[in-house]
Amino acid sequence: MNTTCYINGQFLPYPDASLHINDLGLQRGYSIFDYFIEVEGGIPFFDDYLDRFYTSADRLNMKVPIGRKALKEKIAELLHQNKLGTSGIKLLLTGGYSEDLYSPSSPNFMILNLPVLHQPGDFGEGVKLILLDYQRHIPEVKTTFYLPSIALFPRLKEYRAIEVLYHHNGLISETTRANIFLVKNNRLITPSPGILKGITRKHVLNTAKDLLASEEREVRLEELWEADEIFITGTSKHVMPVIEIEGRQIGKGKPGEWTRRISEAFENYFSNF
Amino acid sequence: MNTTCYINGQFLPYPDASLHINDLGLQRGYSIFDYFIEVEGGIPFFDDYLDRFYTSADRLNMKVPIGRKALKEKIAELLHQNKLGTSGIKLLLTGGYSEDLYSPSSPNFMILNLPVLHQPGDFGEGVKLILLDYQRHIPEVKTTFYLPSIALFPRLKEYRAIEVLYHHNGLISETTRANIFLVKNNRLITPSPGILKGITRKHVLNTAKDLLASEEREVRLEELWEADEIFITGTSKHVMPVIEIEGRQIGKGKPGEWTRRISEAFENYFSNF
Numbered sequence: 131m132n133t134t135c136y137i138n139g140q141f142l143p144y145p146d147a148s149l150h151i152n153d154l155g156l157q158r159g160y161s162i163f164d165y166f167i168e169v170e171g172g173i174p175f176f177d178d179y180l181d182r183f184y185t186s187a188d189r190l191n192m193k194v195p196i197g198r199k200a201l202k203e204k205i206a207e208l209l210h211q212n213k214l215g216t217s218g219i220k221l222l223l224t225g226g227y228s229e230d231l232y233s234p235s236s237p238n239f240m241i242l243n244l245p246v247l248h249q250p251g252d253f254g255e256g257v258k259l260i261l262l263d264y265q266r267h268i269p270e271v272k273t274t275f276y277l278p279s280i281a282l283f284p285r286l287k288e289y290r291a292i293e294v295l296y297h298h299n300g301l302i303s304e305t306t307r308a309n310i311f312l313v314k315n316n317r318l319i320t321p322s323p324g325i326l327k328g329i330t331r332k333h334v335l336n337t338a339k340d341l342l343a344s345e346e347r348e349v350r351l352e353e354l355w356e357a358d359e360i361f362i363t364g365t366s367k368h369v370m371p372v373i374e375i376e377g378r379q380i381g382k383g384k385p386g387e388w389t390r391r392i393s394e395a396f397e398n399y400f401s402n403f
Numbered sequence: 404m405n406t407t408c409y410i411n412g413q414f415l416p417y418p419d420a421s422l423h424i425n426d427l428g429l430q431r432g433y434s435i436f437d438y439f440i441e442v443e444g445g446i447p448f449f450d451d452y453l454d455r456f457y458t459s460a461d462r463l464n465m466k467v468p469i470g471r472k473a474l475k476e477k478i479a480e481l482l483h484q485n486k487l488g489t490s491g492i493k494l495l496l497t498g499g500y501s502e503d504l505y506s507p508s509s510p511n512f513m514i515l516n517l518p519v520l521h522q523p524g525d526f527g528e529g530v531k532l533i534l535l536d537y538q539r540h541i542p543e544v545k546t547t548f549y550l551p552s553i554a555l556f557p558r559l560k561e562y563r564a565i566e567v568l569y570h571h572n573g574l575i576s577e578t579t580r581a582n583i584f585l586v587k588n589n590r591l592i593t594p595s596p597g598i599l600k601g602i603t604r605k606h607v608l609n610t611a612k613d614l615l616a617s618e619e620r621e622v623r624l625e626e627l628w629e630a631d632e633i634f635i636t637g638t639s640k641h642v643m644p645v646i647e648i649e650g651r652q653i654g655k656g657k658p659g660e661w662t663r664r665i666s667e668a669f670e671n672y673f674s675n676f
Contacts, residue, residue: 191554191555
């Protein structure tokens with residue numbers, strides 16, 4: 131992937147992009163990121179993503195070393211150079227190089243622009259999840275700590291699952307890279323608080339409110355097994371039906387009718403954004 | 404710090420040591436480490452540390468790309484080259500370079516050998532802690548995720564505290580980089596399970612059993628305020644008295660008598676190891 135990326139003020143070829151090993155993102159996981167997708171040269175919900183990125187940094191006492199206007203210009207320059215048309219854009223901010231491998235210093239900041247592996251909005255046949263007792267720390271912040279899920283790769287393969295659904299103290303929160311929605315008795319239900327507030331989640335809720343009533347509230351683990359339909363939402367997934375969790379069938383075991391209607395409404399909204 | 408380090412089979416100068424930014428330790432926090440100290444050319448409790456490192460890797464479905472005997476040889480070679488006398492040795496294993504920035508590949512493995520900033524075993528005047536509601540995921544594994552504590556640097560400075568003490572669901576577990584012990588009514592109490600099993604913790608328990616009765620059990624947050632004495636233990640700290648937590652005085656507000664006796668016993672044991 132020989133695209134151009136941006137690190138600490140410089141544009142350079144992605145294959146040449148490295149950090150010294152005393153970076154605190156590597157040594158201590160002190161790092162945040164965000165990820166969004168270029169669609170035919172535009173970036174849907176661009177400001178939502180940037181809001182979240184700057185807020186994440188603030189919340190962890192990190193400082194993004196570039197203002198929003200300049201950041202937008204750098205991203206535009208990257209997209210112009212790489213000309214991928216549809217692509218992923220990842221912002222990554224770390225605690226910087228650290229002599230004692232512990233204390234933060236001037237942050238390292240990079241923008242990556244890479245091809246997307248599959249087209250968002252592909253509704254598909256329904257996906258499978260597995261469960262993990264885990265609660266993300268400061269869940270409204272997008273940290274790089276995906277170890278709990280990545281360590282489960284063998285189990286994911288065994289169940290042919292694509293994501294891990296987190297639960298803790300009897301409540302579900304979110305999956306590795308997506309938010310979760312349940313449909314029960316023609317009502318849409320999604321967990322809050324204790325989650326990363328997904329940008330797609332926000333716009334799906336916004337779209338769905340013309341279709342059915344919705345609730346943002348604590349959701350018990352057992353509600354999964356009583357749900358009529360379940361789907362997940364994310365930047366790369368849009369609306370994606372869930373048909374099985376931890377080997378147990380959800381609803382009728384195929385994508386539900388409400389899920390299909392919400393997906394269609396969201397895709398329509400998205401294409402007009 | 405122009406020492407030699409070891410990365411993926413090669414010895415090279417530390418200033419030249421870098422990883423491509425698609426390393427999964429950096430991008431997804433999929434990484435473990437361990438840390439131990441060379442004392443005058445020897446490594447106390449060497450096998451304890453290596454046991455923990457290999458076990459951590461197993462537990463997360465990672466593979467250390469070097470066997471124990473070869474690893475010991477590489478470490479000996481590093482110490483011989485760097486000749487620091489007393490130094491820190493850090494092993495770091497990541498999920499490797501990842502094209503999709505998510506799926507693990509061949510691991511990246513490094514050994515760093517760096518000066519220690521202060522001499523272990525300096526008992527001192529007592530240190531301060533602050534509190535955080537947090538439970539480490541798979542606590543028996545030494546992951547690199549220190550973000551919850553590092554994000555609190557401003558609060559640490561405000562309280563002149565050196566570590567963050569974690570509690571969750573009413574129970575205390577451990578501090579950022581140390582285990583915690585309470586003394587109450589001439590009994591030694593330390594939390595278990597839900598903690599990283601520190602090597603120093605193990606040997607302190609071993610040493611202290613000739614001095615007083617001890618309990619490894621769940622410890623409630625409120626027990627902090629009723630303790631006669633509190634101390635923390637760690638590879639860089641040995642036995643270190645705690646005199647204040649979150650601005651509240653512990654015991655008499657100075658290092659306790661049991662803490663001093665246990666520290667002396669441990670230092671004696673350590674110097675004869």
